[in-house]
Amino acid sequence: MSKKYRTLPGTLFDVSNYLFLSLYGLVAILPFIYIIAGSFASDAELTERAVFLIPKTFTTAAYEYIFSTNIILRSVWVSVYVTVVGTLFNLVFTVTMAYPLARRVLPGRNLILNLVIFSMLFGGGMIPTFLVVRELNLLDSLWALIIPGAISAFNLIIVKNFFQELPPELEEAARIDGCTELGLLWRIVLPLSKPVLATFALFYAVGHWNNFFSALLYINDPEKWPLQVMLRQIVMLSQAAAGDLSSMDPSFVKPPDQSIKMAVIVIGTIPILLVYPFLQKHFAKGVLIGSVKG
């Protein structure tokens, strides 16, 4: 960008712009800092003075309490399980479908592509999908959180486009060397697509970890609740939750108070903050801002 005139209004604008953006950046992460601080504060302090960034008395009581009952740990485990298995499923389903569709000569390819694109524009909606999942006996099974979302049509098309752009010479060379179709996918295409697949794995994984809607629809059994549902129960429905939780686990007698709520929020947020640098590396490359065109 070019050099600009130095004028008084210009400088004033610059100063206020830097200030405003710093403030905005702070607002984006301040809630997390406050929640982390609060989760290490004693309840007494949270009731006495709500406003602080460093607690006077540092205590891990909230976390000790959480880890002493297995309710939250169990939901963390459910979330981890669904995230890992679900992401694997997403990748396998997406790749195996995208690869044949990347072949321009495959008969029926356009029909299938159109089916996929139409499914992005129109859907049966919540209730018919719910009934399908129910008919398949997937209600209250963790598979209900994995299979109904196995492929994102949008991601499928981006991966397909990526496969299409791989140089055809590679394929020809491999064929001349006697490589089979599966061998081609496994030995040539997949190794070349590692960065792309890593990106999609990350985005799918974040989606699974954050998923609330499917669990709300399909999982009634509190023992199979992922963390997001448990979080809502503890933070938002706390009056009811105290009763629920103590009936589920006798050791959970104390109603969740402010610092425990904060600690649970921290547990739900940490994994995302941990993978965020990797996410940022990938979306900075613009991999996802691709077109949907076939």
Place this chain on the structure above:
Amino acid sequence: MYVLLAPGLLYFIIFKYVPMWGVLLAFKDYQPFLGFFQSEWVGLEHFRVFFTNPEFDMLLVNTLLLSLYNLIFFFPAPILLALLLNEIRIALFKRTIQTLVYVPHFISMVIVASLTYVLLTTENGIVNELIYQQTGEKIDFLTSPDWFRPLIIIQTIWKECGWGTIIFLAALAGVDPEQYEAAIMDGANRWRQTWHITLPSIRSTIIILLILRMGDVLDNGFEQIYLLLNPLNRSVAEVFDTYVYMVGITQGAFSYSTAVGLFKSIVGLILVMGANWLAKRFGQSGLY
């Protein structure tokens, strides 16, 4: 090849196309013990009941108002933020701010709602403590109907505004620096440069995003609304999606709620296609 294709194809058929066919439920009186096929056809009865239901007006108003507020208050926010970021000359500062403002995009809606609760609650929430110290009163943000819409918009801006700048910053990066040099030669100040060079360079991006927004005015985001919805603010908070969930899943009126969902999908489809047509009219490539 087709063997590889099979699992994915099966997935689309079972989880996308069977439910699409399942919308026929909207024209039947579904009885669980009779099943899908045996249940009686009732034609447009569910639609008639829905359109004459006083709740329909409430849902329509709530849905459209949220979309309208979103358009007025949220839509310009990322454009403004991108323009401000674009004026920053210190690359490290710009990158740092970008890193910070993208974070909330990846945080789940449940966490966003939880933060909202913990920060705004009248029982030791930090915001209400501050207000209390100043005014001696507390504001019932979470249950007051007056606060529901502002809260939703604030949540959306906090979560998505930073992320929304990406597409504009990408367009701004493509502007030829020589244009600015020429403008400076002609004596244009920064404001005029912004008005005559920067804004026109993202005009087509703004138009296409605006048109695409039109395609989903009926989508308010189920999770966000559901999580802030409670019996006290229901009169302004209930929208089509949450209504379908409530009557369908909670109360088990499958046929009726399918009809409501179908009404929403069809209007949505028409809007998306209309938006796409408009985008093409404006010389854009369209969505599909």
